[in-house]
Amino acid sequence: MTTLETHYKKIKDLHHEEAVAPGTGLCAGCGGLEGLRLGLKELGNDVLICNAAGCFTLLSVYPFTPLKGSWLYTTMGGPVPAAQGVRDALDIQLSRKTLTEDDNLSIVVVAGDGSSNDIGLGATSAALHRKLDFIYFCYDNEAYGNTGFQLSASSPYGSSTQTTPSVKFHPVGAELNKKNLFDIWRAQEPTYIATVSPREPIDLSNKFAKAKNLVGPRMFICMSPCPTGWGFNPKDTQLIAKLAVDTGIFPIKEYFEGKVIHTKQPRRRLPVEKFLETQKRFSHLFEPERKSDVIEQIQKTVDKYWEPYE
Amino acid sequence: MFRVRLHGRGGQGIKTASQILGSAAFFSGFQAQDFPLYGAERRGAPIVAFTRINRQNILERGPILVPDILLIGDESLLEDIQAAPLCGADNFTAIFINSSRLPEKLQENYSLSTLPHVLDITSLCVKFLDNGSSTSAAIAAVGARLLGQIEFPALKEAVELELNAQGINSDLRKKNIDLAEEVFQLLTPMEVKERPEKNITSSKLISSEQKPVVLAAPIILEPGNMALRKTGNWRLDRPEIDYEHCNNCLICYARCPDGVIGIKTDGSPEIDYDHCKGCLICAQECPGHFIKTVKESGSWE
Numbered sequence A: 001m002t003t004l005e006t007h008y009k010k011i012k013d014l015h016h017e018e019a020v021a022p023g024t025g026l027c028a029g030c031g032g033l034e035g036l037r038l039g040l041k042e043l044g045n046d047v048l049i050c051n052a053a054g055c056f057t058l059l060s061v062y063p064f065t066p067l068k069g070s071w072l073y074t075t076m077g078g079p080v081p082a083a084q085g086v087r088d089a090l091d092i093q094l095s096r097k098t099l100t101e102d103d104n105l106s107i108v109v110v111a112g113d114g115s116s117n118d119i120g121l122g123a124t125s126a127a128l129h130r131k132l133d134f135i136y137f138c139y140d141n142e143a144y145g146n147t148g149f150q151l152s153a154s155s156p157y158g159s160s161t162q163t164t165p166s167v168k169f170h171p172v173g174a175e176l177n178k179k180n181l182f183d184i185w186r187a188q189e190p191t192y193i194a195t196v197s198p199r200e201p202i203d204l205s206n207k208f209a210k211a212k213n214l215v216g217p218r219m220f221i222c223m224s225p226c227p228t229g230w231g232f233n234p235k236d237t238q239l240i241a242k243l244a245v246d247t248g249i250f251p252i253k254e255y256f257e258g259k260v261i262h263t264k265q266p267r268r269r270l271p272v273e274k275f276l277e278t279q280k281r282f283s284h285l286f287e288p289e290r291k292s293d294v295i296e297q298i299q300k301t302v303d304k305y306w307e308p309y310e
Numbered sequence B: 001m002f003r004v005r006l007h008g009r010g011g012q013g014i015k016t017a018s019q020i021l022g023s024a025a026f027f028s029g030f031q032a033q034d035f036p037l038y039g040a041e042r043r044g045a046p047i048v049a050f051t052r053i054n055r056q057n058i059l060e061r062g063p064i065l066v067p068d069i070l071l072i073g074d075e076s077l078l079e080d081i082q083a084a085p086l087c088g089a090d091n092f093t094a095i096f097i098n099s100s101r102l103p104e105k106l107q108e109n110y111s112l113s114t115l116p117h118v119l120d121i122t123s124l125c126v127k128f129l130d131n132g133s134s135t136s137a138a139i140a141a142v143g144a145r146l147l148g149q150i151e152f153p154a155l156k157e158a159v160e161l162e163l164n165a166q167g168i169n170s171d172l173r174k175k176n177i178d179l180a181e182e183v184f185q186l187l188t189p190m191e192v193k194e195r196p197e198k199n200i201t202s203s204k205l206i207s208s209e210q211k212p213v214v215l216a217a218p219i220i221l222e223p224g225n226m227a228l229r230k231t232g233n234w235r236l237d238r239p240e241i242d243y244e245h246c247n248n249c250l251i252c253y254a255r256c257p258d259g260v261i262g263i264k265t266d267g268s269p270e271i272d273y274d275h276c277k278g279c280l281i282c283a284q285e286c287p288g289h290f291i292k293t294v295k296e297s298g299s300w301e
């Protein structure tokens, strides 16, 4: 069994240089930004980011950019086709020797869960089929954040979003289950897939360090607590990221050479409500009266996921 | 017509305050119009909202350039050139500032032409709501009271309506109403002089010339120049490291989403206050609680 090669053991080992300059317009306490920040520290500056329309479009606001590398803004469905285009262009130039290997760039897609699970998924599947050599970073804030937090295929069952508030005839809020993007990607056997949490910088950095040296499609899903959309005080972003892992709601794992390994398995899972009760998007599960059936349903789904591993 | 302009930071409830004020005026028999204006930035960045109140129909549209009442949701905005809350204010304009300082001091420091109305809204919000940055009901109450044309029951109804629409539970709505009442009682109506209405004149249309697309393509050639934008002005609270106790574990450095905690040559963390947005994750995450939080007010003593 291949386990994660460990480069980093301590926070002090992480790259001290920041690849994302401060001053961006993203919310104070944005969990996704923390994930991207740590990931890019590892990938370095020789990257070309194809960024799907979403919150992270605010990374670069003309005439400013926080990045030392290149950035290309694409439509919500278009970051992966854009990645294919720039990858091909670079490869052609490299083969014609109009660019040298020193000028080569890693192609990185940055996209929200809406783009990744919905409108962008078809093109991503096509690129996985073609074994496009790129890194995909999906910051998962579990809704369409940029436009005011509407339901995406990644919004979890029982959460309220702008389009699925808890109302008389739909008290649960979102009634569908979150899409399993990890397994959808896995079915196409890309080179590497990992889920990462901003609260686990060592695990995250090791995964990026590993992916960096591989070839082919390499995919990341980053749990991205969103104070604005989820409804919590920005200071609690990391606490909520931790609870997502400790309750087992967000499994930290990787897929490599045909196997899935949990790289951080909670020893004793906390009850899911420890996570749910921290956020306004779940407050209708607790007041005016407790919706025990919904909370139980969420717990059951999590238990079922972990059953084979515990 | 009364024109009220509200300034604050995203997440502080300024937009809701403009809505509450509009509804309270409506319940008092006025016509009302309210809307916010903000850029692409998220929570924390300066925002502005407007409420127009009139006995007749309101035909005027667009931002309020010359306000009758200015409601400034936190004092630090006065030092923010992007927010520029005093823009367009004249001798007719009544200025309200959320601050714990004396009106005379504020007038002197910010060279205000009139003595501002001042109340420490943040402390009241902490007292009533246990949250200093939920200022919507309090700021709306200030506007309603200063205008002197809105009675408390109308304000109460408006707070109830607007906060309910936002999914705020009844317990918290009740606390907001108590807060609004306290603010209402602490202030006295001002004398609002109605401005003589100006006729609106039309301006000439400007037609622009077509240029080659490369001239218009937004290409940024200076890497990392985002740092020129100082997001430090978003902060309502400032994290301060207690270096006597800090053991340089660097957890705060690892957890700061904006990467504004640097590492000094001696291995200790250092906060870049030009950019720190004040999320306070660092203070929350420091294992020994060696980062304390201090309320931001203007940079003068």
Ligand SMILES: Cc1ncc(C[n+]2csc(CCOP(=O)(O)OP(=O)(O)O)c2C)c(N)n1
Residues within 6 Å of the ligand: A053, A054, A055, A056, A075, A076, A077, A111, A112, A113, A114, A115, A116, A119, A141, A143, A144, A145, A146, A147, A152
């Ligand atoms: C085809 C299309 N529909 C709608 C939009 C408007 N739009 C811009 S960003 C966005 C939300 C994207 O959500 P997600 O991918 O989850 O990223 P987030 O905003 O959460 O960062 C939407 C709907 C668009 N740009 N393109």
Ligand code: SF4
Residues within 6 Å of the ligand: A026, A027, A029, A030, A031, A032, A033, A055, A141, A145, A146, A224, A225, A226, A227, A228, A229, B042
């Ligand atoms: S809305 Fe959420 S995901 Fe978007 S920038 Fe703000 S915190 Fe980040």
Ligand code: SF4
Residues within 6 Å of the ligand: A029, B239, B255, B256, B257, B258, B259, B260, B261, B271, B272, B275, B276, B277, B278, B279, B280, B281, B282, B283
């Ligand atoms: S409050 Fe702390 S964690 Fe938040 S931006 Fe400032 S330094 Fe970073």
Ligand code: SF4
Residues within 6 Å of the ligand: B241, B242, B245, B246, B247, B248, B249, B250, B251, B252, B253, B269, B285, B286, B287, B288, B289, B290, B291
């Ligand atoms: S987390 Fe606390 S103890 Fe650790 S480096 Fe930061 S301030 Fe010092």
